[in-house]
Amino acid sequence: MSLHYPAAPQDWRRLAARRLPRFLFDYIDGGANDERTLAANVDDLAALRLRQRVLVDVAQVDTRATLAGQPCALPLALAPIGLAGMAARRGEAQAARAAHAAGVPFTLSTVSICPLAEVAAASVPPWFQLYMLRDRGAVRALLDDAWAAGCRTLVFTVDLPLPGMRLRDIRHGMAASGARPALLRAAQVLARPGWVWNVALRGKPLRFGNLTAQVPGARDLNAFKAWVDAQFDPGVTWKDIEWLRGQWKGRLLLKGILDVEDARAAVAVGAEGIVVSNHGGRQLDSVASTAAKLPAIAQAVGAQAEVLVDSGVRGGVDVFKALALGARGVLVGRPWVWALAAQGEAGVRTLLAQWQRELLLAMTLAGVTRTADIGPRHLDTDS
Amino acid sequence: MSLHYPAAPQDWRRLAARRLPRFLFDYIDGGANDERTLAANVDDLAALRLRQRVLVDVAQVDTRATLAGQPCALPLALAPIGLAGMAARRGEAQAARAAHAAGVPFTLSTVSICPLAEVAAASVPPWFQLYMLRDRGAVRALLDDAWAAGCRTLVFTVDLPLPGMRLRDIRHGMAASGARPALLRAAQVLARPGWVWNVALRGKPLRFGNLTAQVPGARDLNAFKAWVDAQFDPGVTWKDIEWLRGQWKGRLLLKGILDVEDARAAVAVGAEGIVVSNHGGRQLDSVASTAAKLPAIAQAVGAQAEVLVDSGVRGGVDVFKALALGARGVLVGRPWVWALAAQGEAGVRTLLAQWQRELLLAMTLAGVTRTADIGPRHLDTDS
Amino acid sequence: MSLHYPAAPQDWRRLAARRLPRFLFDYIDGGANDERTLAANVDDLAALRLRQRVLVDVAQVDTRATLAGQPCALPLALAPIGLAGMAARRGEAQAARAAHAAGVPFTLSTVSICPLAEVAAASVPPWFQLYMLRDRGAVRALLDDAWAAGCRTLVFTVDLPLPGMRLRDIRHGMAASGARPALLRAAQVLARPGWVWNVALRGKPLRFGNLTAQVPGARDLNAFKAWVDAQFDPGVTWKDIEWLRGQWKGRLLLKGILDVEDARAAVAVGAEGIVVSNHGGRQLDSVASTAAKLPAIAQAVGAQAEVLVDSGVRGGVDVFKALALGARGVLVGRPWVWALAAQGEAGVRTLLAQWQRELLLAMTLAGVTRTADIGPRHLDTDS
Amino acid sequence: MSLHYPAAPQDWRRLAARRLPRFLFDYIDGGANDERTLAANVDDLAALRLRQRVLVDVAQVDTRATLAGQPCALPLALAPIGLAGMAARRGEAQAARAAHAAGVPFTLSTVSICPLAEVAAASVPPWFQLYMLRDRGAVRALLDDAWAAGCRTLVFTVDLPLPGMRLRDIRHGMAASGARPALLRAAQVLARPGWVWNVALRGKPLRFGNLTAQVPGARDLNAFKAWVDAQFDPGVTWKDIEWLRGQWKGRLLLKGILDVEDARAAVAVGAEGIVVSNHGGRQLDSVASTAAKLPAIAQAVGAQAEVLVDSGVRGGVDVFKALALGARGVLVGRPWVWALAAQGEAGVRTLLAQWQRELLLAMTLAGVTRTADIGPRHLDTDS
Numbered sequence A, B, C, D: 001m002s003l004h005y006p007a008a009p010q011d012w013r014r015l016a017a018r019r020l021p022r023f024l025f026d027y028i029d030g031g032a033n034d035e036r037t038l039a040a041n042v043d044d045l046a047a048l049r050l051r052q053r054v055l056v057d058v059a060q061v062d063t064r065a066t067l068a069g070q071p072c073a074l075p076l077a078l079a080p081i082g083l084a085g086m087a088a089r090r091g092e093a094q095a096a097r098a099a100h101a102a103g104v105p106f107t108l109s110t111v112s113i114c115p116l117a118e119v120a121a122a123s124v125p126p127w128f129q130l131y132m133l134r135d136r137g138a139v140r141a142l143l144d145d146a147w148a149a150g151c152r153t154l155v156f157t158v159d160l161p162l163p164g165m166r167l168r169d170i171r172h173g174m175a176a177s178g179a180r181p182a183l184l185r186a187a188q189v190l191a192r193p194g195w196v197w198n199v200a201l202r203g204k205p206l207r208f209g210n211l212t213a214q215v216p217g218a219r220d221l222n223a224f225k226a227w228v229d230a231q232f233d234p235g236v237t238w239k240d241i242e243w244l245r246g247q248w249k250g251r252l253l254l255k256g257i258l259d260v261e262d263a264r265a266a267v268a269v270g271a272e273g274i275v276v277s278n279h280g281g282r283q284l285d286s287v288a289s290t291a292a293k294l295p296a297i298a299q300a301v302g303a304q305a306e307v308l309v310d311s312g313v314r315g316g317v318d319v320f321k322a323l324a325l326g327a328r329g330v331l332v333g334r335p336w337v338w339a340l341a342a343q344g345e346a347g348v349r350t351l352l353a354q355w356q357r358e359l360l361l362a363m364t365l366a367g368v369t370r371t372a373d374i375g376p377r378h379l380d381t382d383s
């Protein structure tokens, strides 16, 4: 297939594979275990059928939406991706600029390369994603930093009590210590001199921008893993969310909800919204796709909270489908990192422009002119 | 697989791939986005099961039918294909001759290479396909031309308020401007010297035969895209169809209906027929196959209007199935263009002869001797 | 996959592909159109689930059965295969010997290479398969020949009013005339010198052994096609079967029944049995598999007539399944021809020994000791 | 895929393929006939969906369980694998050591290479697996040996009245006699010099450790087959199990139950437990997967007997699923032999550590802290 003009996430993905060291590409690309949930996320969305309607007046189709109180050109935001800054020079800053240009929010991961301040300076204050750490003082400090940087939306991730079994990482020896795995990775790095020059050398410093206090010597994925193992707290419960709620004055979105009962609890604890997510199939392989779980959750809590969804969304038609299933908007994960790795900020811009065109086209052919009007009746359930 | 003697559309397709520049083949072959609807069109027809009956007297099987008031040797017509004239020298004229020889109607696209007059002169007046243009005067002029050329059946296409996202075209840089994409295409053209000689040089002029007034400088697919973007009117509604109905004294078929409600509206507005179609999966990827939508539509309006169907029909057995699902006849899309690209008029003739034999055989083994008698009872719904 | 010791039909098939000229292999291997019914035959049997039972006394498992009044070592017979004698030197005689050694009936096709007398002399009088010909005198003569040769079971084939669309044959130019297709086939023949020596030269005469009177000059597949086109009678109805019934004193099995109503008619007309068959998927592509149709047919007429089945049976486990679905026995088609092409008589013997072992094993693990006791309760319908 | 750091059974399998002579790898890897049950075992487990729950306190997840009265670090035991000692030098002893280190039971096959005493000495007394032999004196002697060696759990296998049709073995000529198949196998052996040195030479003696009395000259797989054919008794019934029950004072598990009625009979005859198994798809191809049969069986007899399951379990998530379907624990078959072949004792240890981590993670993300609490409510049956 011609890759001169990437047209879809799969094209961006292939371009990313050509530019990134293999272990880094696999870190981004992979999911837990046999990657069945990863595949189900994509397939279940793809399998949904839409109704085509004709001769409705679709001269004025409007793709805008409001997410977390913020007007957006499209009903989507970029998902938090840890270490995205390894994919391109000062990667999160580039992506944030592209998102801003396209009129959509960017979410910065706790474990980003670029610090909050750098990203905010490059564009506008992003949404900020946080994990619960054992050291609650550190959590408070991060919340304060975020507020100070202008962030008003906190995306708090609840589906990572432990990092998932990512077999690709194990195969690359990410979990192994000693010289051998390091050598294997070095060989993969050397096979991508462009990346070495652009990212590793000219993109310095490659450390966890928001955690320089917490993870001082962090220089690679292993250090990240070690820190996560030490700091991530599997003992977190809804009580801790109540505490967090008290700490944060802005909007709170709980990310990683996949069960109706947990969605109800999220509302009860005072979250303004949730992100229905299985972490892109990176945590428990065998859980259902988000497309399968979304309708019941949206039905249960959609009136009280803003329901976003991610995992497997791969284009403007999928955005349409997510809305038809009851979501207010979506987060985009891997696709933006692939585009970033492929062509930096310009790549992310092109990707977002393509998705906008696709969403517009889907609305046009479904005969609906406003995103808020997209709903179950646009799904074809007869065939 | 041996391609010495093409036996089925897939063989013709492969032969076409060998003769056409890649971007042109992909323009014909491709569908919207991930081409799932394109695949579903073919697969859903293929999955239908027929009942075999034996020892019925099938000495006299008659494949004839009447479509749009016109007696036909088979219940099928060739679908309108824009730019088909790029596939072979004066392509539409060749195909129209083959259709005439086989006793079936040919439909000329608005955006054909050969003008109406040339096609009519080569055989008989074809059916004429029209898109709604912003410039209603131009529409009226085209209608007048068609009537003057002897056309009495107008196929008005309603499922293209905007052109679909055809990723293959984007990958070839069809949407990109500048020297680079042009060079890439030039390389693909030079790889097919036979095509250059036969079509590009000896097939001149390669412009939109019916639109020389409207698109004067049109010389390539890009110009076509530009004109479509400018002229196609997403604001068209049923009101405009009423207007059109008033303008056209012949038969009017609305092409691109996929929903029962739209089918009912078509009848209400006075169309003599509809073509159940998703434009061969080229518009909104994710809509259902026509095989899935046809039965309910035929049920709803089959008594008041002539129901034709296209998209995914790939042989005489599929024609039989379409009739069993309730259609009066089918339009054939890509297959005839593949055969045309492969062997010109002779190719289309051979293709049609093969389909006739297949239909005859299907009728023989199903134990039915007249096309009008084909119906749901010939489908095997138990297994 | 190692092919030193063929273990299953797929292995025999691959060995046959190495020994036969391509067009001949494809003639045997192929089905109608896209070969979906061909695939469904195999897949639907394969998808059936059996119940495993343990600790039943299976020390004495008996695979014998009675088919058409004849005691058989296994509930199967070799199906009639036209031109099987092209697959190995005096092929039908070899296969008949192997069948006799294995204790199962052999069915000789109307259009065999070896004449009835040769086959009967090589082993015992086979079952004889007949097609209805326009020339009823010829039919009577063939019936007389069969009776004289000792045949007492007539397999009358009703699903070939016209030969099916076998695309592989068309691709090889079997339907085309002139020097070119002949040359193409000649090249394929020359690529198999072993076959030329063993079959074409030492296996002479290669003509239709039973039709030397009717098709005097028949020397190749083309002549066969021509004769079939001329002689096969699509006007045959149940009336003609009544006539036939009057002509034949032995047992009459109608082969090619796929519909309950046709099965009932077969009983009404006095047939002792039927073969539920879709001709191995060689006639109307899109009809259901025989596994899908068998249960209802066996239910409807199993008490009055002997119900055999063929198409897609690929081993002893499939034989078990066919019986569990209600059949008394099966016909084996392509597998025996593959084994014959691969290793002649010895190949067919080995194949039959493997199937016997498989059937025995299936009975052992299902906990049933007599073929007559195999029934629906051995199917696992819960999972 | 990188195989430097094997992460999952498929990786271990590929490493095993590189180290073992082909026929030996295929003996371990293969199943009966077309290996559909083999595939279904894996696929049906994989297709089960789990519910993800968040913000439950999962700081203390405990993977321990009690199997056959024995405390285990994980709810699993290594399944009995005949000839496992051919996969690595003194293979069963190595695997038993790894199992002991990981805190799980090891089951020694009747037809192991290492004798019971050697295995017991290397670690602790294993579970002992037995087949019924025609010579009941030999059975009694084996039971006495096992008891003397300290074994207290007897796994009695009931699904092998005859060995299944393993096509791969036939293809390698395992069933054929004479010089040719021996030569073919010798060539495969010579292609694995590492195996020759480590296993064939330094791993001597390669004979059936527990059967030196019964199969004195046993030196290869053929001798095994011959002995099985002679000694395995298809006439065994529930009466014989009653007899066996009287002979054995320890725990008795009947292995190879796949039907609810047989499970009930097992309880009635006094077995403490059963292993729901289809012998890893090696016996009757076409029986259902164990995942399909387990729930009804666990429902029927789970209260009276310990229900274990094997066949297709491929990781810690599968262990979780088996428990959710109603099993108390699982047996692991091929995976441990692959790991053993790949890296000996260390391989089996690594494998078990990976499975423990996966089970722990699955429990963490499902929000359950004790294996005894895993149940149907952890399955996601809505999607």
Ligand SMILES: Cc1cc2nc3c(=O)[nH]c(=O)nc-3n(C[C@H](O)[C@H](O)[C@H](O)COP(=O)(O)O)c2cc1C
Binding pocket: A027, A028, A029, A041, A079, A080, A081, A082, A083, A109, A110, A111, A129, A157, A255, A277, A278, A279, A280, A281, A282, A310, A311, A312, A313, A331, A332, A333, A334, A335
């Ligand atoms: C490489 C990678 C890193 C991620 N890092 C984070 C993270 O740091 N925080 C977080 O909440 N989610 C993280 N996620 C999950 C994403 O935010 C998002 O839920 C997921 O990617 C959506 O699935 P998709 O990639 O199929 O679109 C990460 C995902 C990937 C692929």
Ligand SMILES: Cc1cc2nc3c(=O)[nH]c(=O)nc-3n(C[C@H](O)[C@H](O)[C@H](O)COP(=O)(O)O)c2cc1C
Binding pocket: B027, B028, B029, B041, B079, B080, B081, B082, B083, B109, B110, B111, B129, B157, B255, B277, B278, B279, B280, B281, B282, B310, B311, B312, B313, B331, B332, B333, B334, B335
């Ligand atoms: C290359 C191409 C060009 C087409 N151009 C037109 C067109 O100009 N007008 C129109 O109404 N439909 C057009 N169609 C749609 C066809 O008329 C028809 O609906 C479709 O091809 C049927 O699907 P099939 O190709 O699977 O048979 C075009 C289709 C293709 C493949």
Ligand SMILES: Cc1cc2nc3c(=O)[nH]c(=O)nc-3n(C[C@H](O)[C@H](O)[C@H](O)COP(=O)(O)O)c2cc1C
Binding pocket: C027, C028, C029, C041, C079, C080, C081, C082, C083, C109, C110, C111, C129, C157, C255, C277, C278, C279, C280, C281, C282, C310, C311, C312, C313, C331, C332, C333, C334, C335
């Ligand atoms: C090469 C070939 C030739 C055949 N010729 C005849 C024939 O002459 N008469 C007939 O009744 N059936 C004929 N059949 C059909 C077989 O008798 C049988 O119905 C079919 O092969 C069963 O399907 P299977 O091949 O999948 O087992 C033929 C089938 C094949 C494959």
Ligand SMILES: Cc1cc2nc3c(=O)[nH]c(=O)nc-3n(C[C@H](O)[C@H](O)[C@H](O)COP(=O)(O)O)c2cc1C
Binding pocket: D027, D028, D029, D041, D079, D080, D081, D082, D083, D109, D110, D111, D129, D157, D255, D277, D278, D279, D280, D281, D282, D310, D311, D312, D313, D331, D332, D333, D334, D335
């Ligand atoms: C190579 C091999 C040898 C086996 N030998 C025995 C055996 O001697 N006794 C027994 O009870 N089961 C035997 N089994 C069956 C296993 O104990 C177990 O039921 C099966 O392997 C489980 O399926 P799995 O391999 O998919 O996990 C054997 C299985 C394999 C693959």
